Amino acid sequence: MSRFGVFLVAVIALNGCSLLDKMVYRIDIPQGNYLEQEDVDKLRIGMTAEQVVFVLGNPVAENSFDSDRWVYLYEMDPNSGEDYRKELVLTFNNKQLQGFEGDFDKPEDFDQPLDQ
Template sequence: MSRFGVFLVAVITLNGCSLLDKMVYRIDIPQGNYLEQDDVDKLRVGMTEEQVVFVLGTPVAQNSFDSDRWVYLYKMDPNSGEDYRKELVLTFNDKRLQDFKGDFDKPEDFNQALDQ
């Protein structure tokens, strides 16, 4: 076989691999805690840790050195399109919710305690 024939076979083989790669189905991979704004709207200052777990679930990342900071993180790595990532960081003081920050809007009545 001539050099051109070897080259042609190599090009066809490599091109076939790239076509095969596009035909294989790859699943979307969700990781973490999926939260919606409706869930975050239920948070109030002064909530206990147990109440927060009831509303949002257990956080995906617990820091053994700082138990007053909880991180809820959700990441979706879709097969096609852009990555989707949401983060919510809660701050506690004496096992009571003090504040939060992240990719969600703070509810208007967040600063009203539940017992009022």
């Protein structure tokens, strides 16, 4: 077989692999806490840790070194399209919610405690 024939067979084989790769279905892989803005809007300064867990659930992982900082993270690695990532970081002081930061909009009433 000539060099051109070997080259042609190699190109067809490699092209077939990439075509086969696109035909194989791969599932979307969600990881973490899926949160929606309407759930985040229920947060208020001064909420206890138990109230936050009731509203949002437990955070993805507990931080052994800083139990006053909770990180809610959600990542989606879709089969097609762009990756999706949202993060919410809550800080506590004396087991009461004090701070809010991340990819979600801060609730309008966040700075108004629940008891008012």
